[in-house]
Amino acid sequence: MAMKVALLGCGAVGSEVVRLVDEQRSELATRAGTALEIAGVAVRRPERARGLPIDPALFTTDAMELATRPDVDIVVEVIGGIEPARSLTLAAIKAGKSVVTANKALLAEDGEAIHSAARAAGVDVYYEASVAGAIPLLRPLRDSLAGDRVQAVLGIVNGTTNYILDRMDSLGAGFAESLEEAQSLGYAEADPTADVEGFDAAAKAAILARLAFHTEVSAADVHREGITEVTAGDIASARDMGCVVKLLAICQRSADGSVGVRVHPAMLPREHPLANVNGAYNAVFVEAESAGRLMFYGAGAGGTPTASAVLGDIVAVSRNRLAEAQVVDSGGNGETRRVHPMGETVTRYHVALDVADRPGVLARVADVFAGNEVSIQNVRQVGHGEDAQLVIVTHMAPDAALGRTVEQLRALDMVRSVASVMRVEAFNDQ
Structure with missing residues (x-):
């Protein structure tokens, strides 16, 4: 018996998913353990989708009915955004459907609720395509x-x-x-x-x-x-x-x-x-x-690369459903760690200051850095007169300390402007 797939959305990614399922039908059946069949495609405007190489009989404007239809096994959400994607995804999970999604915004905002619902329903939520398109990245982080x-x-x-x-x-x-x-x-x-x-x-x-x-x-x-x-x-x-x-x-x-x-x-x-x-x-x-x-x-993007990742998830979910197994989500259900604010982040900084070209400027600027316990690694002056600029690179320092330093530098009368502040990431020394 075929694994029936409902597709919510049929833009650049969704249409490519349908094409690949059709072109690779026999290979996918071998990999998934059963044939994959597109059971329906939910679109807002069927007339706009008529030109796609998809059987018009598959189109529906009732996405909720399709997502919860009893004969559907897997729901693929490629609508994007928060709503109606959230409501449709949660309804599909509650109805016992496994979900494949490429929706990074939804997962970033409501990932906890979606994964909790999936665990309770005993179904999978796969989302390899949500980050970095075709690059196999999330599954190695989760499993390997x-x-x-x-x-x-x-x-x-x-x-x-x-x-x-x-x-x-x-x-x-x-x-x-x-x-x-x-x-x-x-x-x-x-x-x-x-x-x-x-x-x-x-x-x-x-x-x-x-x-x-x-x-x-x-x-x-x-x-x-x-x-x-x-x-x-x-x-x-x-x-x-x-x-x-x-x-x-x-x-x-x-x-x-x-x-x-x-x-x-x-x-x-x-x-x-x-x-x-x-x-x-x-x-x-x-x-x-x-x-x-x-x-x-x-x-990292594009209809065909992203569809490749979606299709890989469909195959994996199909195998799980055939084996009556669920992949345990190892994301947010194992540990509770504090997510510290940016002010506690420690890194190096590049600071460019437009300054008056006169004696004592460098000493005053250095005092501000020292007063906030931000150590200077090197400093150089670019230009002279009205075009003078001090370029300072710091040693490792907390972001909050650098923020205080920049505010105090802006208040100095010899600093015309803080032209640039950029972090310098040197990961080999952290």
């Missing part, structure tokens, strides 16, 4: 590293911002110019806010942290900064330091057992493996106590 202690997960998980920053670094292009190019190539949406302001990466960081540290982490726990304030001067300063600017998702376990989860642009040494991830590609770097350092790299 279940016997290890993950210390850190850091990565480039948004292809749009990586493309923009790569163009700024390699061609000397500005942010606006690079964004426009990304939009023309289809790497960025017409409204790029979710990408360039870090919302997309923050949702993914919450999912990664939950799996890596076996504790509940929501999007609200993630410190988030985007790339809209990154300037050509930041890119040039990074280059002078042997670094490159990347938007990083960073999840770290601290010595006291708490965890920190953050998304922000940072200067990364060019010898680090993530520094060489170019274009719209994604990569995630994992540090585990026993396994050591692991790297996952590949296409």
Whole structure:
């Protein structure tokens, strides 16, 4: 008997899922242990979907009826957003359906409720496609590293911002110019806010942290900064330091057992493996106590790569249902760890100050750093007169201490402006 799959949404990802199920029917049946059959496709406007290579009889506008239909085994949610995806997902779980989703925003906001409902109903929730597209990342964190202690997960998980920053670094292009190019190539949406302001990466960081540290982490726990304030001067300063600017998702376990989860642009040494991830590609770097350092790299978005991850989850869920087994979610139901605020995060900083070019300026600036117990690693002056700029790189310091330092620097009469503050991540010395 075939495993019947209900598809909620039929955009770039959903239509590719249907195509792949049709093209690989016999291979998928062998891998899943039974044939896979699309039982229905829920869309808001069937007339717009008529041009897709899908039997029109499968289309329905009643997503709730499809998600809870008695003959359906697996519900695939590729609608995106919070509602109606949340209501449909929870209803499907309550009706005994296993769920496959690519919805990072929903998982980051309501992951605990969804997984609790799945455990109670004895069904699976798989979501490999929610982070880094086709890259097999979440299952290794959940399963392969279940016997290890993950210390850190850091990565480039948004292809749009990586493309923009790569163009700024390699061609000397500005942010606006690079964004426009990304939009023309289809790497960025017409409204790029979710990408360039870090919302997309923050949702993914919450999912990664939950799996890596076996504790509940929501999007609200993630410190988030985007790339809209990154300037050509930041890119040039990074280059002078042997670094490159990347938007990083960073999840770290601290010595006291708490965890920190953050998304922000940072200067990364060019010898680090993530520094060489170019274009719209994604990569995630994992540090585990026993396994050591692991790297996952590949296409992080797009209809076909994401559909590949969705289909892999469908096959895995099908096997579980045939075996009457449920994968125990090892995310947030094992440990309770404190997610510490950004102020407790310790890292290095690059601070650029537009200053008056007169005696005593450096001493006053150094006093402010010392007064907040932020140690200076090196300092250099760029330009003279009205164009004078002090560029300071610190040793490791708490984010809160650096924040106080910057506020006090802004109050000095010889500091015309704080031109830039950017973190410098050197993971080999943490």
